Amino acid sequence: MTGIVSSKVWVHPAGLCESKSVGEGTRVWAFAHVMPGARVGRDCNIGDGAYVEGKAVLGNRVTVKNGTLVFDGVTCEDEVFLGPNVLFTNDLRPRSAIRRTGDELLSTLVRHGATLGAGTVVVCGIEIGNHAFAAAGSVVTKDVPAHAFVAGNPARHKGWVCTCGFRLDAGLACADCGSRFTRVGPGLAPLL
Numbered sequence: 001m002t003g004i005v006s007s008k009v010w011v012h013p014a015g016l017c018e019s020k021s022v023g024e025g026t027r028v029w030a031f032a033h034v035m036p037g038a039r040v041g042r043d044c045n046i047g048d049g050a051y052v053e054g055k056a057v058l059g060n061r062v063t064v065k066n067g068t069l070v071f072d073g074v075t076c077e078d079e080v081f082l083g084p085n086v087l088f089t090n091d092l093r094p095r096s097a098i099r100r101t102g103d104e105l106l107s108t109l110v111r112h113g114a115t116l117g118a119g120t121v122v123v124c125g126i127e128i129g130n131h132a133f134a135a136a137g138s139v140v141t142k143d144v145p146a147h148a149f150v151a152g153n154p155a156r157h158k159g160w161v162c163t164c165g166f167r168l169d170a171g172l173a174c175a176d177c178g179s180r181f182t183r184v185g186p187g188l189a190p191l192l
Contacts, residue, residue: 019052023060032064041078065118073107073124080110083118083136090124111146113163129187133161146187160188 011017014030023042028034032046037054040046044058047066052058055072062076065084073090076082090105106125110116114128117136128134129146138155149159149167159167160181162174172181172188181188 015046019054029066047084059112072101073105074110074122075107076110077112077114079113081115083116083120085118086116086120086122088122088124092124114144115165116140131161131163132187133165143186145185146189147181148187163190 011028012030015028017028017034018036019038022040025043032050034052035054038052039057041060044062046064053071056070057075059078067085071090074088109127111130113131121139123141128144132144135151139153141154164177166176180191
């Protein structure tokens, strides 16, 4: 599907989309590579130089910015934002002479609406909660609760964020959109 403009998928002439499971309205830009077997939802944007491996899953309306690497075992639910040069891993003990596949690789789940800022590294085997936010340059080594804001190396909990992306105040309210939240398990949920 290289260089094709159709009602289903647009692929830049210098992009490569080998998957047959790519949703309508998705755009694959120059030097991006979507491998055979990758599942990509509707209205995704896969930026220049991005790589989506064959057993990766992207939901609908996922943004994959330039230079981002999404390897086998990574699942990003709908409306996830992956900033430039985000890097996922899938092997905790990589060795060039040992080729691990299938169940030997650890999966990673990025829940609906989460944001991973530019240059974030995600160590495999974790879950990043709904609407969580990892600051640019974070190294995420453990689960991140829903609506948590994490930063640093290793990434540590620094506060909470609204569904709209703004930081929440001490009362778990958003000064930008007015939404209010309550604690549910380790994370937050919006008050209805």
